Amino acid sequence: MKGIFTQKALFKSLFFLVFFQSGIAQNITGKITDSKTGEIIPYANIQVNSSESIISNAEGYFTLAEKNSSDETLLIISYLGYVPLQISVADLKKVQNNIKLTQGIVELDDVDISNEKPDAAKIMAKVKENLNKNYKNTQAKKDLIFVRHSSSFNPKKFDFEIDKSTVLSAKALKKTNDELNTFTKLLIAHPPQQFTDYLCNYYTIDTKKEDKPTVLSKLEVLKATILKNENRSASLDDLEKKFTDIILHNLDTTKYYRVKSGLFGSHDTISLGNKKKGKEKKKQLNSSKAYLDNYIRRNNIIDAKRLNFINKPEMYDYSYEGATYSSENKFVYVISFKPRKSKAKYSGKIYVSEDDYAVLRTDYTLEEGEKEASFNMKLLLGVKFSVNQSKGTLIYKENPIGEGYCMQYASLETGQYFYFNRPIKFIELAKGEKDVVKFDLKIEGSSKDKNEFMNIKREETSKATIENFKEEDFKFINIKKYDPTIWKNYSAIEPLQEMKQFKEVN
Template sequence: MQKIIIQSFLLLLLHQIGVAQNIKGKIIDATTQESIPYANIRVNDSENLVSNAEGFFTLSESNSSEQTKLSISYLGYANQQINVADLKKSNFIIQLVPAVYELNDVTISNVKPNPDQIMANVKANLKSNYVSDGTPSKDMVFYRRSDYFKPKTIDVEIEKSTGFTKQTLQKANADIKNFSNNLITHPPKEFTDILGNYYTTNVKKESKTSFVSKLEVLKATKLKNEGSATSSEDLEKKAMNMMLQHLDSTKYYRVKSGLFGSRDSISLRKDFNSRKNKKIGIEATNQLTSAKRNITSFLSQNNFAQTKKFNFITDPDLYNYTYEGTTYFADNEFAYVITFKPRRSKAKFSGKLYVSENDYAVLRVDYTLDEGEKLEGFNMKLLLGIKVSQNVSKGTIIFQKKSEGNGYYLQYATIDSGMYFYVNRPLKFIELAKGEKDVLSIDMKIEGNANSTTEFLNISRSKIATETIEKIKEVDFKFLNVKSYDASIWKQYNAIEPQEEMKRFKAIN
């Protein structure tokens, strides 16, 4: 009770001081008083929201009037419909009650469902449940990516740089050491939020059908320390700037690492690298192209019919399944609850599945790497001084039945991934020239972890004509760089409420 009183007071206080003029609420279990993450909040029968991992959600300004209708649903709980006026009366806390089944709603049988047969049916129905029929659609989507670079050791030393004195190299190595220590003591973080309309359709030309997607970005923010690096691209730029002090951008070099050398020529000249990338099919990308590619890839990688990543669904022979019971998820509709653990060596995950009794669609899955398991990696630590392994892979994926036609679409997903890396190698750049050559020798040892969390929410989905999609002209955008989370930026839109870690983060120049 004391916990509820404190939560209610804080929520009421935040509302009274008018944080961005938005309504903020929390969803909890009526019995245990624990927060309920990833509950679906349907707003005025038109848009979807989801409670974050801490159970919180925020309504946009336009949906904050007392008449705004909220429909809350969560597997195993009775659906609840309230309006914002009711939410205020309950001190901004929604308590969901476990569903109670009427006997005539449940099929009574002495035969316990066979989980292996259920999973066989899931696999047999993947195509009908998850493969798109090409119906043109407009989806308002919210995409958030949080990146963390956590170095444990960074020892980089320039042993030789032609044209630099010993004293100058000492100064350069001291600068590198300071930069490395700063990365270790202040591990870089970066939060990227994108809200936009994502259009998809199948276009048939000359008897060939091709997939077409377009993205219209409505709002995009990036929160990170100015001058810090989180992504591999940012770190690559910083490394390049360091080398530019020791290499001539007008010359060509060969790279040698340990016993191995490269026959390829490299240069720091932009025109050289541009020609080389074009030759091997790499084109420069703008922000829009990159964002659309990330969203399209995320949808594909988390579609059970398009990826083999989730082998606990696509290859059920690898796992042991246990039937845990049946739970309520919609009006007079139920889902099988099935847990799974590895049976064979190729199986890596454990978790829980919620499978529709009607069409054997996986409505939700919570998965994680089983204890002691790792995904694919590269371990040549002794021979080459390199080791990489993916040691974090977990997530929650929720699908929603399409209102038109058959099948399901991704409504919400939160995916955590991470890897351990170790590099302990010398690196040498040798100028391609006759006679005296420029040489840069670097000795480096780097060890640490890189992690990322990606969240996706389909806020609203509607049909649209293919001709309309074809007429849309995509326009590049620029991220709004912010130094701390500002709720007022999103006051006009329904978006995923950030967790406390993101709210507390403040950029340090």
């Protein structure tokens, strides 16, 4: 019997090993580097079997979905200024999944159309003139999109104490303050971090509502995950819930309250009772669609305020840096820019197609000392806030279902500083309003957000299809650590090391 058991155990072990190795073999992760320098090439385009497009991440890596990992799969890798490379997955394996791109024959500094350098300001004027022609896509479309949002909250000072409570006994008040103290110490010791991924079909068409132009959008989420530490708060919503649980659980849920901070009071009524179920309908869907609608609008090259270095060129100084060729063998101007007027805040580079003056790519960053937004009433109100970090990359590709271009990839990283030092009261709405809970909140620190958007595939659809599509809510899959297999059946952005190394802290 012992021998039989050993054979069975051996068979199972071998079966598991073979199966596991087979599964791993189907997960193909590649790295893209410069053939001469060995430097990584971030945000390179990888066309998969001429049907989907993905982008290498900021560290130069990309991963193929399991369905695209067979040896016969054909990849075309391209990047501005480099010779496009066509390679099969079988050949990719032979080079240990390391793709080396060769710089094009044309060097940036050596290319001039004539003896005189092109006028960068005139080129940008042409870009503005052709924005609607190049980027206004009015047709009904279905985009397969992958979105990643990461956020971190880093308080360096966090004091939160209840000074007065008419509903808590002295013992309960001490216990609640101890809980608050433990909670704030945990936040400082282990700053919260969260990664949200989702893959979706995003249906849009330009239309009119009450004779005003608008965009009709529908969202179908195919898969969504949240990676965060459940023992720590990671977002403002989480913080709000945590504070509510700690402070307000002793208040009467049948009564109503308003909030007052210093001289300022809220006219909004707060109830601690259970919300009606009807209001929760499609909660995740609605918030995710609002986020995606807003993100696309904020990256609209035609009129986004943050992109005024493209749509309001009179605000910037431009310099011609040279030229290169695109993967489609288009001649491309390389133009640098920096602020000229006070409302101009960014510097960076723009890559412009010579034949139609379309922006193919731009990399931009907030100028040192500039702020995208700020509010400073620290002395008077005890409040200060500023968006003091901001940088992004936008990449466009030719619209596969019509004329012009569409956004293929967008990355936006922002950093905020905050300071809040104010007393806050919860006041019961009853005869002769009375203070119920009064506490002091002092918090100072920073937060960071990174948003990434990748358009994998665009297909033509119809207005009727979009109007008749029935949206359904979805649930996020909560994960405690990075799992490389969770997206193996889908095209996605390869995570950075920061996300791969994330682990739960108790």
